[in-house]
Amino acid sequence: MDQNQEIHSWVGDLEFERIGPVKRVLKRALLNPLVNYIPAVAMKAALRFGKSELAQCNWNDPGGWKSMVISYHGKPKQIADKFLVNGGAMSMALRNRRILAATLLTRLIEQADNGTENGVHALCLGAGPGRIIIDALLEAPESSYATLVDISSDAFDYGRELAESCGVGDRVKYVQGDVRDVKDVLDPPPVVVKMIGICEYLTDEQIVDIVKALAEVMAPGGSVVFNSISKAHGTDRFFRRVMGLHMIHRSPEQLSALFAQAGFGDFVSIPEPLNVYHVIVGRLAGGPA
Numbered sequence: 001m002d003q004n005q006e007i008h009s010w011v012g013d014l015e016f017e018r019i020g021p022v023k024r025v026l027k028r029a030l031l032n033p034l035v036n037y038i039p040a041v042a043m044k045a046a047l048r049f050g051k052s053e054l055a056q057c058n059w060n061d062p063g064g065w066k067s068m069v070i071s072y073h074g075k076p077k078q079i080a081d082k083f084l085v086n087g088g089a090m091s092m093a094l095r096n097r098r099i100l101a102a103t104l105l106t107r108l109i110e111q112a113d114n115g116t117e118n119g120v121h122a123l124c125l126g127a128g129p130g131r132i133i134i135d136a137l138l139e140a141p142e143s144s145y146a147t148l149v150d151i152s153s154d155a156f157d158y159g160r161e162l163a164e165s166c167g168v169g170d171r172v173k174y175v176q177g178d179v180r181d182v183k184d185v186l187d188p189p190p191v192v193v194k195m196i197g198i199c200e201y202l203t204d205e206q207i208v209d210i211v212k213a214l215a216e217v218m219a220p221g222g223s224v225v226f227n228s229i230s231k232a233h234g235t236d237r238f239f240r241r242v243m244g245l246h247m248i249h250r251s252p253e254q255l256s257a258l259f260a261q262a263g264f265g266d267f268v269s270i271p272e273p274l275n276v277y278h279v280i281v282g283r284l285a286g287g288p289a
């Protein structure tokens, strides 16, 4: 089995959220045009009236970690959020991405664990509270551990409590900063790196800059897990005008080409069933694969 087949086999049995054919037609023909073209002022007023926590979090911090937590959790209290979080393609795709990325990270850690004495070190860039790496650590060998880096420390208290409550509190370390500035705290070099939920907010130049720095701190032959986003959610206009979210949509190939500039290769790209996100695994050249 080659690397591509092996990685696909890891995720073949996962259960994802899907949208049936009738709902898909209804969304395309009616709901998406409505939310995309109703005047933004009216949509914002409706979301404020409906006390939408998801909208408020995005207005405070567009694409920030709190809105991720609301979508991941999937049990909102407000009616407006029930509609957005339970029925919105984006929130469903986010939960699919969480399952896909966590499974891939677990298996990559297991693969790298073979033969290590001191446990596999994972690095999460733009980690927020670390929901996905905590999911992965729960299933991975107990010796594995993670450094979670975020430019903002806002999510760290929530993340530490989450990790404690899941029993992995002693396996996570939160560091405020950019990966370009955290060389000194990455000892030993990370073997598995997670960059989920971050590239869609960065320009090509920022991504290349970050992954070049990453290539310098990572173990040769190590893996990186990242995601692309497509416009298959059908509501980009709504996200821009109403939520203030300006995401950069790239194909898996376009995004992988940016990582290739820093020496990553052997890309394996896996779509979640709504085709909004592809989760991609790449390997840094050199070292034992």
Ligand SMILES: C[S@@+](CC[C@H](N)C(=O)[O-])C[C@H]1O[C@@H](n2cnc3c(N)ncnc32)[C@H](O)[C@@H]1O
Pocket (backbone or CB within 6 Å): 063, 064, 065, 068, 125, 126, 127, 128, 129, 130, 131, 132, 149, 150, 151, 152, 155, 177, 178, 179, 196, 197, 198
């Ligand atoms: C959308 S959240 C994703 C959180 C988490 N990775 C997830 O998928 O649930 C993006 C996070 O990236 C962080 N971030 C953005 N630019 C960054 C940078 N250059 N270095 C480190 N963190 C960054 C933000 O502070 C935010 O917490």
